[in-house]
Amino acid sequence: MAEAILGLQGVTRDFGPFRAVDSVSFDINRGSITGLIGPNGAGKTTLFNVLTGMLPPTAGKVHLDGRDVTRLSANRLFGQGLGRTFQIPRPFSKMSVLENVMLAPMAQLGERWFGPFLHADKVQQQEGVIRDKAIEVLKFVTLDQLADHAAGQISGGQMKLLELARVLMGDPQLILLDEPAAGVNPALTGILIEKIEELNRQGKTFVIIEHDMDFVMQHCDPVIALAEGKVVFEGTPQEAQANPILLDAYLGSQFDD
Amino acid sequence: MIGIISYLIFFTTVAAILSIAVLGLNLQWGNSGLFNGGVVAFFGAGAYGTLILGGTSQTAHLGGFEIFYPLALIGGMVTAGLMAWIVGILTLRLRHDYLAIATFGVAVAFENLLRNAEGLAGGAQGLRGFERPLHAWLGDGFTYNVFFLIFVLVLLGATYRFLEVLIRSPFGRLLRAMREDETAALSLGKDPAKIRLTSLIIGSVIIGLSGGLYATFYAFISPQDVLPILTFQIWAMLIVGGAGNNKGAVAGAFVIWAAWTASGWGLSRFAPLEIQLYTGSIQFILIGLVIVGMLLWRPQGLFPEKLVISQSGRTNRSENRE
Numbered sequence: 001m002a003e004a005i006l007g008l009q010g011v012t013r014d015f016g017p018f019r020a021v022d023s024v025s026f027d028i029n030r031g032s033i034t035g036l037i038g039p040n041g042a043g044k045t046t047l048f049n050v051l052t053g054m055l056p057p058t059a060g061k062v063h064l065d066g067r068d069v070t071r072l073s074a075n076r077l078f079g080q081g082l083g084r085t086f087q088i089p090r091p092f093s094k095m096s097v098l099e100n101v102m103l104a105p106m107a108q109l110g111e112r113w114f115g116p117f118l119h120a121d122k123v124q125q126q127e128g129v130i131r132d133k134a135i136e137v138l139k140f141v142t143l144d145q146l147a148d149h150a151a152g153q154i155s156g157g158q159m160k161l162l163e164l165a166r167v168l169m170g171d172p173q174l175i176l177l178d179e180p181a182a183g184v185n186p187a188l189t190g191i192l193i194e195k196i197e198e199l200n201r202q203g204k205t206f207v208i209i210e211h212d213m214d215f216v217m218q219h220c221d222p223v224i225a226l227a228e229g230k231v232v233f234e235g236t237p238q239e240a241q242a243n244p245i246l247l248d249a250y251l252g253s254q255f256d257d
Numbered sequence: 258m259i260g261i262i263s264y265l266i267f268f269t270t271v272a273a274i275l276s277i278a279v280l281g282l283n284l285q286w287g288n289s290g291l292f293n294g295g296v297v298a299f300f301g302a303g304a305y306g307t308l309i310l311g312g313t314s315q316t317a318h319l320g321g322f323e324i325f326y327p328l329a330l331i332g333g334m335v336t337a338g339l340m341a342w343i344v345g346i347l348t349l350r351l352r353h354d355y356l357a358i359a360t361f362g363v364a365v366a367f368e369n370l371l372r373n374a375e376g377l378a379g380g381a382q383g384l385r386g387f388e389r390p391l392h393a394w395l396g397d398g399f400t401y402n403v404f405f406l407i408f409v410l411v412l413l414g415a416t417y418r419f420l421e422v423l424i425r426s427p428f429g430r431l432l433r434a435m436r437e438d439e440t441a442a443l444s445l446g447k448d449p450a451k452i453r454l455t456s457l458i459i460g461s462v463i464i465g466l467s468g469g470l471y472a473t474f475y476a477f478i479s480p481q482d483v484l485p486i487l488t489f490q491i492w493a494m495l496i497v498g499g500a501g502n503n504k505g506a507v508a509g510a511f512v513i514w515a516a517w518t519a520s521g522w523g524l525s526r527f528a529p530l531e532i533q534l535y536t537g538s539i540q541f542i543l544i545g546l547v548i549v550g551m552l553l554w555r556p557q558g559l560f561p562e563k564l565v566i567s568q569s570g571r572t573n574r575s576e577n578r579e
Binding site: 052054073074075076078079083084086090091092093094095096098099102103104106108109110111112113115116117123127148150166167170 | 442
């Protein structure tokens with residue numbers, strides 16, 4: 001039995017009378033790439049928002065690395081090793097690509113306003129280290145040539161890579177990606193997949209929301225399917241493809257779009 | 258000739274004092290995206306704080322502590338900072354236009370309080386009994402005004418330098434990230450509430466410094482000096498100069514203050530008498546037109562914000578050229 005890095009017990013989230021996430025329970029094993037699928041409105045992104053502390057759950061518990069993190073705020077969770085990207089990219093548009101990435105490390109000395117005045121040398125030195133690491137991470141995601149461009153002016157696919165780069169600066173153990181391949185040209189999707197698999201070999205765990213079934217079937221194992229806020233399937237991609245309910249309820253409807 | 262020079266010194270002193278307030282607002286709005294609609298409240302807190310702490314003994318209202326002037330000025334800044342802290346805690350959850358409405362309300366309440374609470378700060382009569390520092394030594398005339406102008410310019414230069422270092426530091430990066438996308442910053446481990454509060458306080462302390470200098474210059478402050486129009490003037494200065502650019506903030510202050518005084522002078526000199534009666538109102542309309550026009554045709558201002566390129570940031574290339 002593999003060790004769980006993330007555990008959900010009965011996680012529920014209501015919006016008024018509407019139950020967006022309905023007592024969801026599953027474990028994410030360390031070192032896995034889990035695909036989270038389901039039709040639009042199934043509650044996938046809401047579940048991500050609950051897991052990352054952006055929304056408090058109405059009920060249920062979330063454990064990260066065995067610790068109860070149910071009520072932890074989003075900024076604390078990043079410090080605990082949980083990173084995420086967004087369905088619609090959220091770059092800091094009027095900042096350079098490099099600044100976007102340099103922002104991410106936690107507890108920078110110069111983040112206190114008096115830092116650059118009281119410890120100018122130390123802040124400068126730390127900036128050097130952070131800059132070097134940021135450039136290295138940008139090279140990894142193939143964005144280093146764009147370091148000095150405004151983040152709002154790069155393509156949507158590059159923004160997805162930038163979000164991954166920002167998250168990597170925090171050195172998280174678990175990374176949640178919300179539709180990384182949506183609206184991205186195939187060449188960039190290829191790079192993204194390659195990077196995800198490389199990071200996975202280095203030991204990082206991924207949970208990926210994705211509508212692109214080829215992507216999920218080829219790169220994710222296990223696959224979890226949500227429908228109307230509930231887990232309707234959990235298994236290997238092969239089982240998913242053979243599952244009549246999924247074919248009907250989800251895979252079928254996807255091909256109708 | 259000496260009259261023109263005297264006037265230029267007077268003009269530059271006021272424009273430089275207002276520049277400091279615009280720099281403070283630029284930290285809040287230009288860098289952090291905080292919509293402070295009550296600039297004048299923090300300006301007033303600095304002005305009243307300085308005069309109450311540094312003024313001569315009064316019986317009619319609070320004050321007259323005769324504190325050594327630099328400490329009184331710092332006291333005024335602290336007053337503005339404390340007010341920002343309280344306002345900030347109360348409005349922590351407000352964004353954008355909601356924050357603007359709340360802070361605008363604070364400024365109106367501030368003015369009404371000072372106008373009516375005579376025992377606190379002299380009511381509508383304003384605060385009197387303040388003697389300008391080194392007044393006994395330098396006299397009242399030209400020499401004093403030159404001295405005071407230099408004093409103001411030194412403080413303007415120091416404020417500019419301080420802010421340039423601040424916005425190029427990791428703290429400045431946090432402010433910009435907050436302005437661009439709070440949710441993304443939150444997901445990257447940052448604490449928006451804390452950052453927003455810090456920015457509001459630092460900016461308000463700087464606006465308070467501006468108020469303290471303004472009150473020192475006139476050796477007087479009254480509720481007439483803290484009307485909403487000053488908030489709009491300072492906003493116009495920032496929008497025209499270029500939000501997010503400290504050079505633009507200073508340039509905008511000089512441009513708008515020149516336009517404001519020139520329009521007042523021109524109207525009173527050349528306009529027919531029945532129009533002259535409305536000089537103040539016409540100026541209000543003009544400042545509104547400037548703000549709207551700028552936002553429509555050149556929203557980035559005369560000096561647009563520059564991308565901070567951190568790659569070669571080891572050497573600080575921004576030089577103080579005041």
